[in-house]
Amino acid sequence: MEAMTEEKILSFFQGCIPTDFRFRTQSQANRILRLFAKVREELLHELQKIEGAEFCVVHAKNPHVPAGKFNLRFIVMKLNNGAEVGWYGGVMDINPSYLVPEDATHFHKTLKDMCDKHDASYYPRFKKWCDEYFFIPHRGETRGLGGIFFDNLTSEEEGNFSFLESCAKTILPAYLPILKGRMCDTYTDQEIAWKQLRNGRYTEFNLKYDKGFKFGLQLPGFQMETLFASQPPTASWGYKSDPEPGSREDELVQVLRCPQECA
Structure with missing residues (x-):
């Protein structure tokens, strides 16, 4: 499974951060996306160790x-x-x-x-x-x-x-x-x-x-x-x-x- 790096996460969601918002708001959004990317990778890593498969939503x-x-x-x-x-x-x-x-x-x-x-x-x-x-x-x-x-x-x-x-x-x-x-x-x-x-x-x-x-x-x-x-x-x-x-x-x-x- 290819890791979704912080840079890829930010690039993927770039269109979700309006450019007309002030710099502080955009910085907050970037910080949160980095946090979510890190947690996502940790979760997927643990699930992959258990199941040995790629995941999106888990049921x-x-x-x-x-x-x-x-x-x-x-x-x-x-x-x-x-x-x-x-x-x-x-x-x-x-x-x-x-x-x-x-x-x-x-x-x-x-x-x-x-x-x-x-x-x-x-x-x-x-x-x-x-x-x-x-x-x-x-x-x-x-x-x-x-x-x-x-x-x-x-x-x-x-x-x-x-x-x-x-x-x-x-x-x-x-x-x-x-x-x-x-x-x-x-x-x-x-x-x-x-x-x-x-x-x-x-x-x-x-x-x-x-x-x-x-x-x-x-x-x-x-x-x-x-x-x-x-x-x-x-x-x-x-x-x-x-x-x-x-x-x-x-x-x-x-x-x-x-x-x-x-x-």
């Missing part, structure tokens, strides 16, 4: 390997008076088909430890925001086991970039141990069928409620394939498909209906 086949979503962003608006307003946002959450308490604890504790290094109020505030944002009203449950969700952190404060940088560097330690610990678990056709139902929930949320998904659909020039490639490649729905009470599937659903503290 795990094993129902015991949870899906993880990591989305960090920098948005700038030019106002009518010429002023530029920029902010950071992001989400780091985990979406398993089966509840493994130690995995949930590891994921949330890793995020909490990272958040606490910046501000003790971040983790409880951003976790609550995540639980509320990823709630599916018509199902009465959250999309997954949550994580952190944040938005509107002004780019004028250097500490906010430092937090975004920490989030990027926490992706691997938060998720990789879970992936390695579950990737060799055996599974049954029944467990695959349950994973397909959970994929349906994920798809429902993104199509009906996710603001980022809708934003991408309305963004001029955005590559739609990129947006839809991030969705589960297969999903299913069933009539009265609630799991049997007391089953491992039901164990997950009970937590999704009442988010808990994990860290």
Whole structure:
């Protein structure tokens, strides 16, 4: 696999950085692209060591390997008076088909430890925001086991970039141990069928409620394939498909209906 160097990343996204923005804004964008390029290469390197294949978007086949979503962003608006307003946002959450308490604890504790290094109020505030944002009203449950969700952190404060940088560097330690610990678990056709139902929930949320998904659909020039490639490649729905009470599937659903503290 050919490495995507920082220079190639910057060249690829050059058209995404308007030349009429002030120098400071362009410098911030370049700095973030370099950060994302570095994290991307580290992630792809680790995945390639595991699977021995090239990757773009990753969809795990094993129902015991949870899906993880990591989305960090920098948005700038030019106002009518010429002023530029920029902010950071992001989400780091985990979406398993089966509840493994130690995995949930590891994921949330890793995020909490990272958040606490910046501000003790971040983790409880951003976790609550995540639980509320990823709630599916018509199902009465959250999309997954949550994580952190944040938005509107002004780019004028250097500490906010430092937090975004920490989030990027926490992706691997938060998720990789879970992936390695579950990737060799055996599974049954029944467990695959349950994973397909959970994929349906994920798809429902993104199509009906996710603001980022809708934003991408309305963004001029955005590559739609990129947006839809991030969705589960297969999903299913069933009539009265609630799991049997007391089953491992039901164990997950009970937590999704009442988010808990994990860290």
